Amino acid sequence: MHVTGERSARQRLRLPKINFDEIQKAMEDVVRDTFDYFLDVETGEVMTFSDEILRECKSKLYDSDSDEIDDDIEYIEFDQEPEIPDWMVDEVELALEILLDEQGRFIRIPERNSAMAFQSIAAFIETLEDPLLKETLSEALNGKGAFRRFKDILTGHPKVRKKWHGFNAKAMKKEITEWLDSIEMNPTS
Numbered sequence: 521m522h523v524t525g526e527r528s529a530r531q532r533l534r535l536p537k538i539n540f541d542e543i544q545k546a547m548e549d550v551v552r553d554t555f556d557y558f559l560d561v562e563t564g565e566v567m568t569f570s571d572e573i574l575r576e577c578k579s580k581l582y583d584s585d586s587d588e589i590d591d592d593i594e595y596i597e598f599d600q601e602p603e604i605p606d607w608m609v610d611e612v613e614l615a616l617e618i619l620l621d622e623q624g625r626f627i628r629i630p631e632r633n634s635a636m637a638f639q640s641i642a643a644f645i646e647t648l649e650d651p652l653l654k655e656t657l658s659e660a661l662n663g664k665g666a667f668r669r670f671k672d673i674l675t676g677h678p679k680v681r682k683k684w685h686g687f688n689a690k691a692m693k694k695e696i697t698e699w700l701d702s703i704e705m706n707p708t709s
Contacts, residue, residue, distance in 0.1 A: 536560075544692040546566060548632050552571070558628055559627050559628075573611055574619075636691075644688070647683075
């Protein structure tokens with residue numbers, strides 16, 4: 521999705537309040553095998569959708585005989601009416617609104633850059649005073665599965681783990697702010 525000049529002007533007039541914790545949770549879900557996340561740039565709301573709902577909506581929209589998609593959701597016609605449980609109707613309608621968004625109102629929240637996450641972990645390890653733990657965590661960063669090993673080691677050190685969460689939250693706030701700047705959003709926090 522792209523950022524339009526129209527949206528940029530609108531954003532300068534009314535800045536939404538952003539929940540950095542919700543964006544952090546979205547960015548740290550790097551696998552995205554269950555959920556995907558979007559930011560409503562008008563309200564600042566983070567929207568979470570099951571991958572199943574998005575996949576179903578995309579298949580209904582893009583697996584048709586026509587290459588063009590009608591701009592208005594109300595005029596989409598299916599060869600056969602999909603059966604959607606009542607509890608999913610609102611989520612499906614919002615997912616369709618996001619998938620058909622041409623104004624740039626909804627922006628997919630990207631996964632956290634693994635290099636940035638690795639840098640944050642390495643910087644955190646340098647702040648530790650316990651030389652044995654420092655060495656153990658540094659060694660854990662070698663090879664595949666480094667993030668998992670790092671987290672597993674911290675499980676046995678609750679105080680250090682709590683310190684890591686605070687350190688990581690500060691690092692993520694910086695990364696989120698940079699991402700928001702890149703999409704021309706300067707929100708209130």
